[in-house]
Amino acid sequence: MANGQWYPPQWPDRIRALADGTLTPVQPRRAATVMLLKDGSDGLFVHMLRRRASMAFAGGAYAYPGGGVDPRDDDRQIRWAGPSRAWWADRLGVDERGAQAIVCAAVRETFEEAGVLLAGTDPDTVVGDTTGDDWEADRAALVARELSFAEFLGRRGLVLRSDLLGAWTRWITPEFEERRYDTWFFVASLPVGQRTRDVSGEADRTVWIRPGYAAAGYDKGELLMMPPTIATLRQIMPYGTAAEALAAAPSMDMTPVLARASLEDGEIVLSWPGHDEFTKHVPTDSAGPSGGTRQPPTSPPTGGAAR
Numbered sequence: 001m002a003n004g005q006w007y008p009p010q011w012p013d014r015i016r017a018l019a020d021g022t023l024t025p026v027q028p029r030r031a032a033t034v035m036l037l038k039d040g041s042d043g044l045f046v047h048m049l050r051r052r053a054s055m056a057f058a059g060g061a062y063a064y065p066g067g068g069v070d071p072r073d074d075d076r077q078i079r080w081a082g083p084s085r086a087w088w089a090d091r092l093g094v095d096e097r098g099a100q101a102i103v104c105a106a107v108r109e110t111f112e113e114a115g116v117l118l119a120g121t122d123p124d125t126v127v128g129d130t131t132g133d134d135w136e137a138d139r140a141a142l143v144a145r146e147l148s149f150a151e152f153l154g155r156r157g158l159v160l161r162s163d164l165l166g167a168w169t170r171w172i173t174p175e176f177e178e179r180r181y182d183t184w185f186f187v188a189s190l191p192v193g194q195r196t197r198d199v200s201g202e203a204d205r206t207v208w209i210r211p212g213y214a215a216a217g218y219d220k221g222e223l224l225m226m227p228p229t230i231a232t233l234r235q236i237m238p239y240g241t242a243a244e245a246l247a248a249a250p251s252m253d254m255t256p257v258l259a260r261a262s263l264e265d266g267e268i269v270l271s272w273p274g275h276d277e278f279t280k281h282v283p284t285d286s287a288g289p290s291g292g293t294r295q296p297p298t299s300p301p302t303g304g305a306a307r
Contacts, residue, residue: 005218005224005278005280010178011176011282012282014177014178015176015268015270015282016263017176018175018176018261019261019263023176025175026177026178026179028173028181029068029069029182030068030069030098030101030102030105030183031066031068031069031105031181031182031184032067032105032109032183032186033063033064033067033109033183034064034065034066034106034109034110034185034186034187034188035064035168035185035186036064036065036114036116036188036189036190036196037187037188037189037190037236037242037245038189038190038208038242039241040210043210043240044210044211044240044241044242044244044245045208045209045210046208046209046210046211046214046236047064047114047196047206047207047208048063048206048207048208048209048214049062049063049064049113049205049206049207050062050063050204050205050206050207051063061224061226061229062214062223062224063225063226063229065114065116066105066106066109066110066183067105067109068105068181069101069105070104070145070149072148073100073102073108073149074097074101074104075148075149075150076100078100078104078149078150078153079153079159079160080100080160080162081122081159081161081162081163082162082164082165083163085097085099085100088100088162088167091167092167092170092254093256103160103162103165104160106188107119107149107160107161107162108149112139112142112143114196114199115131115135115194115195115197116190116191116194116195116196117130117158117191118160118161118164118188118191119153119158119160119161120158121157121158121159122159123159123161123163126164126194127158127191127193127194128191128192128193128194130194131195136199138152138156139199164189164191165186165187166188166245166246166250166252167185167249167250167252167254168185168187168232168252169185169228169231169235169252169253170182170185170255170256171183171228171231171257171258172257174259174261174270175258175259175261176261182256183228184254185228185232186249187236187242189242189243190242211233211234211236211237212237214233215233218233227272227278228257231257257273257275258272258273259271259272259278260273266283267281267282267283268280268281268282268283269281269282
């Protein structure tokens with residue numbers, strides 16, 4: 001049975017074009033995504049959303065809240081708590097300005113797509129509720145880019161809590177993709193008093209699910225996912241609580257994972273270093289692995305999910 005690995009039908013042609021030099025890779029855009037975690041009576045849960053099938057990139061795939069860096073995310077007026085920008089620069093492998101932008105994007109996108117805000121009135125507090133109409137108006141203004149995140153925090157007298165994030169891994173979209181992202185993955189625990197909301201315009205479904213159940217759904221072909229998503233799910237499966245996962249974050253390898261494509265013995269070999277399960281062998285006359293492409297699933301597997 002085929003698993004739920006996302007595999008666009010245009011990949012083989014683009015891989016061939018890259019190999020023969022007729023395709024110039026686009027520059028990846030910096031992005032951040034957050035594995036939002038919470039503890040349940042029967043273990044750890046992760047918040048996931050299913051991207052609308054109409055989305056140009058990874059339509060129908062399950063993913064985490066996240067998105068591209070806003071050019072204004074490096075605004076030095078942002079009030080900051082937690083490790084310094086220099087510390088984050090070293091951890092993320094970028095300069096200080098870039099580090100702030102990536103961390104800021106992670107916090108901003110989590111609020112935009114899940115309604116969860118990792119910020120407080122001071123370095124030791126976290127907002128307890130973000131469900132009122134005034135919060136929703138600000139969230140919508142952020143999504144529309146009518147309001148910068150620095151302006152949002154400033155008008156509410158809030159400080160960004162970078163200490164509530166743990167840098168987990170980094171993946172770069174393959175060179176043969178039309179839309180490319182250099183994405184930093186983070187883990188964070190759902191703040192006390194807050195709850196996720198189904199507010200992302202890019203998703204048609206959201207769910208809290210046990211990582212193991214989500215991975216099983218992928219293995220059975222019931223849940224469609226990109227390699228970074230299923231890889232990170234497998235990585236957090238051993239942890240019983242959100243606190244355990246956050247404590248493990250500093251030891252995670254942040255070396256970028258970038259897919260490689262080559263032509264070998266009449267077929268395209270697609271691989272992700274360090275992640276052998278994603279290796280694909282595609283005949284040069286095929287539209288995809290095993291002659292086809294994955295279709296969007298309809299729902300997560302029963303059991304292990306909670307709203």
